[in-house]
Amino acid sequence: MSLINLLDRTPEELQALALGWDEPSYRGRQLAGWIYRKGVFDFGAMTDLPGRFRERLVRETTLALPAIARVAASADGSQKFELRLGDGRTVQAVLMPDEDRLTLCLSTQVGCGFACAFCYTGTMGLVRHLGAGEIVGQLLAARATLPSGSRITHLVFMGMGEPLANYAATVTALRTLTSPHGLGYSPRRITVSTVGLVQGIDRLAREGLKVNLAVSLHAATDEVRGRLMPINRGWGLDDLLAACRRFPLPVRQRMTFEYVLLDGVNDSPEEARRLARRLAGLRAKVNLIPFNPWTGSGFRRPPLERILAFQRVLLDAGVTATIRWSKGEDIGAACGQLRTAEQRARRQPVGAAAAS
Numbered sequence: 248m249s250l251i252n253l254l255d256r257t258p259e260e261l262q263a264l265a266l267g268w269d270e271p272s273y274r275g276r277q278l279a280g281w282i283y284r285k286g287v288f289d290f291g292a293m294t295d296l297p298g299r300f301r302e303r304l305v306r307e308t309t310l311a312l313p314a315i316a317r318v319a320a321s322a323d324g325s326q327k328f329e330l331r332l333g334d335g336r337t338v339q340a341v342l343m344p345d346e347d348r349l350t351l352c353l354s355t356q357v358g359c360g361f362a363c364a365f366c367y368t369g370t371m372g373l374v375r376h377l378g379a380g381e382i383v384g385q386l387l388a389a390r391a392t393l394p395s396g397s398r399i400t401h402l403v404f405m406g407m408g409e410p411l412a413n414y415a416a417t418v419t420a421l422r423t424l425t426s427p428h429g430l431g432y433s434p435r436r437i438t439v440s441t442v443g444l445v446q447g448i449d450r451l452a453r454e455g456l457k458v459n460l461a462v463s464l465h466a467a468t469d470e471v472r473g474r475l476m477p478i479n480r481g482w483g484l485d486d487l488l489a490a491c492r493r494f495p496l497p498v499r500q501r502m503t504f505e506y507v508l509l510d511g512v513n514d515s516p517e518e519a520r521r522l523a524r525r526l527a528g529l530r531a532k533v534n535l536i537p538f539n540p541w542t543g544s545g546f547r548r549p550p551l552e553r554i555l556a557f558q559r560v561l562l563d564a565g566v567t568a569t570i571r572w573s574k575g576e577d578i579g580a581a582c583g584q585l586r587t588a589e590q591r592a593r594r595q596p597v598g599a600a601a602a603s
């Protein structure tokens with residue numbers, strides 16, 4: 248009999264599991280409290296659960312946390328965790344301190360199948376989806392390393408993989424992360440990033456989760472975006488931005504548009520003006536990400552004055568635009584740099600990217 252990984256179930260589903268075992272539903276809430284609030288993974292230590300319930304948990308279930316294989320610490324204070332999954336595959340999660348925030352960047356797939364031309368993770372291809380428990384487990388594993396009194400305050404689904412391409416597991420993980428009986432995060436502190444899967448954005452809108460959405464735009468024309476992001480050949484900018492306009496944003500919240508700045512590719516003032524026109528009427532903020540170079544990418548980071556000029560055009564057009572100087576560049580943990588150690592070791596040289 249294969250064991251049930253309890254981390255794959257939401258706290259509400261743990262209550263249903265308890266009921267199905269002829270226990271009151273509050274036993275499921277107690278169980279969730281041990282796992283998520285107290286960080287206890289040993290059934291024997293869950294002392295307020297009756298013995299028969301604990302025995303059945305031992306026989307039929309498991310709490311399969313990813314194991315920390317390696318931690319790399321950056322000079323800027325961020326940490327990259329290489330986490331080993333049950334089948335030996337690894338994924339990465341990155342912890343980033345910033346003033347009073349401590350943000351964890353989570354992965355949703357091993358590798359990624361979307362092949363964005365500027366992204367190192369994309370060169371891996373998709374290896375497999377993560378289960379909900381493997382997504383939540385990254386947080387539990389990272390949390391266990393923190394000194395007492397320290398708390399992960401924000402979560403971003405911007406690590407390896409495309410969250411909306413692993414839709415069911417992502418939504419289950421989000422329910423556990425936001426449930427008052429689970430990890431209790433306010434949805435306002437969680438951001439799901441997408442490459443621009445229109446159907447996934449519409450579906451997420453209907454879930455009522457109220458999490459923030461970040462959309463990878465990276466260009467203001469279909470011609471440039473199509474060269475950088477193969478997904479654009481399926482859903483062009485008009486379709487994508489229409490889905491963004493339909494997305495129910497909570498009051499005073501803005502949608503984030505990610506824009507990686509590539510020297511001579513998408514960083515001209517004219518492209519910035521086009522971008523501002525595209526975003527007119529949307530409650531939007533643009534996150535400009537100066538490209539984080541990796542060997543063989545074929546792209547360069549624009550010079551500082553060009554980055555600032557791009558931002559200035561957006562600001563002058565009334566579009567909020569910030570520059571995200573990525574964390575963890577020195578440990579290969581910056582945006583678009585994640586790739587597992589095994590894959591790095593096996594990596595074939597990557598040809599010059601299409602848009603270079």
Ligand code: SF4
Nearest residue numbers: 359362363366369442
């Ligand atoms: S940018 Fe995101 S969607 Fe594109 S290849 Fe990288 S991980 Fe995948």
